[in-house]
Amino acid sequence: MDAILLAAEMVVRPHVLLTIGMAAVFGLFVGAIPGLTATMATALLVPVTFFMEPVPAIGAIVTCSAMAIFAGDIPGTLLRIPGTPASAAYTDEAYAMTRKGEGEIALGANLLFSALGGLFGTAVLIVAAPWLAEVALQFSSFEYFWLACLGLTCATVIGTGSMVKGLVSLLIGLFVATIGLNNPAGVPRFTFGNVDLMGGIDFIPAMIGLFAVSEIFRYVLGMSPDLDAGQAKVGNLFTGWGRMMKQY
Amino acid sequence: MRINDAILGAVLLVFAVTVGLFAQSFPAIPGQEYGASVFPTWISFALGACSLILIAGGMRRWAEMGAVSLASWARSGHHLRALAITVALVVAYILVLNPLGFIPTTLVVLAVLFFLLGVRPIIVVPLAAGLTMLVQYSFYSLLRVPLPWGVLTPWAW
Numbered sequence: 001m002d003a004i005l006l007a008a009e010m011v012v013r014p015h016v017l018l019t020i021g022m023a024a025v026f027g028l029f030v031g032a033i034p035g036l037t038a039t040m041a042t043a044l045l046v047p048v049t050f051f052m053e054p055v056p057a058i059g060a061i062v063t064c065s066a067m068a069i070f071a072g073d074i075p076g077t078l079l080r081i082p083g084t085p086a087s088a089a090y091t092d093e094a095y096a097m098t099r100k101g102e103g104e105i106a107l108g109a110n111l112l113f114s115a116l117g118g119l120f121g122t123a124v125l126i127v128a129a130p131w132l133a134e135v136a137l138q139f140s141s142f143e144y145f146w147l148a149c150l151g152l153t154c155a156t157v158i159g160t161g162s163m164v165k166g167l168v169s170l171l172i173g174l175f176v177a178t179i180g181l182n183n184p185a186g187v188p189r190f191t192f193g194n195v196d197l198m199g200g201i202d203f204i205p206a207m208i209g210l211f212a213v214s215e216i217f218r219y220v221l222g223m224s225p226d227l228d229a230g231q232a233k234v235g236n237l238f239t240g241w242g243r244m245m246k247q248y
Numbered sequence: 249m250r251i252n253d254a255i256l257g258a259v260l261l262v263f264a265v266t267v268g269l270f271a272q273s274f275p276a277i278p279g280q281e282y283g284a285s286v287f288p289t290w291i292s293f294a295l296g297a298c299s300l301i302l303i304a305g306g307m308r309r310w311a312e313m314g315a316v317s318l319a320s321w322a323r324s325g326h327h328l329r330a331l332a333i334t335v336a337l338v339v340a341y342i343l344v345l346n347p348l349g350f351i352p353t354t355l356v357v358l359a360v361l362f363f364l365l366g367v368r369p370i371i372v373v374p375l376a377a378g379l380t381m382l383v384q385y386s387f388y389s390l391l392r393v394p395l396p397w398g399v400l401t402p403w404a405w
Binding site: 183190220 | 260267270271274275283284287288291294295298299301302305327330331334338364365391
C-alpha cells in the first residue's frame with residue numbers, strides 16, 4: 001500500500017500531469033489518423049522522452065499509446081474507417097449507431113470501456129504480474145497454435161451471415177498472410193519477384209484497402225445517404241454512462 | 249448489388265486451383281517433410297471445398313434470383329462514370345507517383361476527385377493545394393517519410 005501511495009504522490013505533480021496531458025493530445029492526433037497506429041505514436045515519442053525525467057517519460061509513453069488506441073475509434077465511429085487495427089472489429093456497429101444519431105453514445109461507450117479495460121488491466125498487472133509472467137513462460141508453440149485456432153474459429157462463427165462466406169474470408173486472410181518471405185523455408189511465396197511483397201502484406205495497408213477504400217467507393221457511388229445531412233452537433237460524450245455501467 | 253453465390257464460388261474455385269498449382273512450384277526443404285508449399289496447398293483445398301459449397305447453394309437459388317441483381321447505382325451512368333474515374337485515379341496514382349513526384353500527382357488527383365464529388369469549383373484548387381502541402385509537411389518534414397520528388401527534384405527541400 002505504501003508503494004502505491006508513493007507512486008501516486010510521484011505522479012500527481014503539475015509537470016508530470018502536464019506531460020501526460022500533452023502526450024494524450026499527441027496520442028489522440030496520431031490514433032485518429034487512419035494508418036498511423038499506437039505503436040507508431042509510441043515510437044515517435046520515445047526519442048523525445050530521452051530528455052525527460054523517468055516518471056513523466058513513462059507516463060507520457062503509456063498515456064500516448066492508450067490514447068492512440070482509443071482514438072482509433074473516432075474515425076471508425078464517424079467515418080467507418082478504423083484509425084487503428086484495434087478498432088477494426090466493431091467499426092460497422094459503431095458507424096451504424098452514428099447513422100441512427102447515437103454517435104455520442106457510441107463514442108462515449110468506446111471511451112468509457114477503453115478506460116475501464118485499461119484500468120482493470122493495470123490493476124491486474126499490479127496485483128498479479130509475477131504469477132502472470134510464470135503462466136506466460138509456459139506458453140510454447142502448441143499453446144499458441146491452439147490459441148490461434150480458437151481465435152480463427154470464433155471469427156468464423158461469430159461473423160454475420162453465412163458460415164461458408166465467413167470461412168472463405170478467413171481462408172483468403174490466411175492466404176494473404178502466406179505472402180512474403182516469412183515462412184520456415186525462407187522461400188518467397190506469391191511475390192512475383194516484387195521486392196515490396198517480400199516482407200508480406202502488413203496489417204495497415206490491408207486495413208486501409210479494406211475499410212478506407214471501400215468507404216470511398218461507397219461514397220462515390222452515392223450509397224451513403226448522409227451526403228446532404230450536414231454536420232450534426234456531437235452532444236455530451238458522458239450521456240448514458242450510468243445506464244451503461246448498470247447494464248454491462 | 250447482389251451476385252449469385254455460384255458466380256462467386258466459380259471465381260473462388262479458379263483462384264483456389266491457381267493457388268494450389270502455383271504452390272506446387274515452391275522448392276521442398278531437403279530432408280524435411282514440410283516445405284513452403286504445405287500451408288498454401290491446405291488453404292487452396294479448403295478454399296476449393298468452400299467454393300463448391302457456394303456453387304451448390306447458388307445453383308439452387310439460380311432460378312429465383314438469376315445471375316446478378318443490379319443495385320440502382322449500377323444502372324446510373326453518372327455513378328458508374330464516377331466509380332470508373334475513381335478506380336482509374338488510384339491506378340494512375342500508383343503508376344505516376346514515382347516519376348512525377350508526390351506534390352504534382354497528389355494535387356491533380358485531389359483536384360479531380362474534389363471536382364467529381366461536387367466540391368464548389370472555386371475552392372477546389374486551393375483546397376487540393378492546401379491539403380497536399382499539409383500532407384507533404386506533416387509526412388515529409390515532420391515524420392521523415394521519403395515521399396518522391398519526381399520532376400520537382402531540383403527544388404526539393
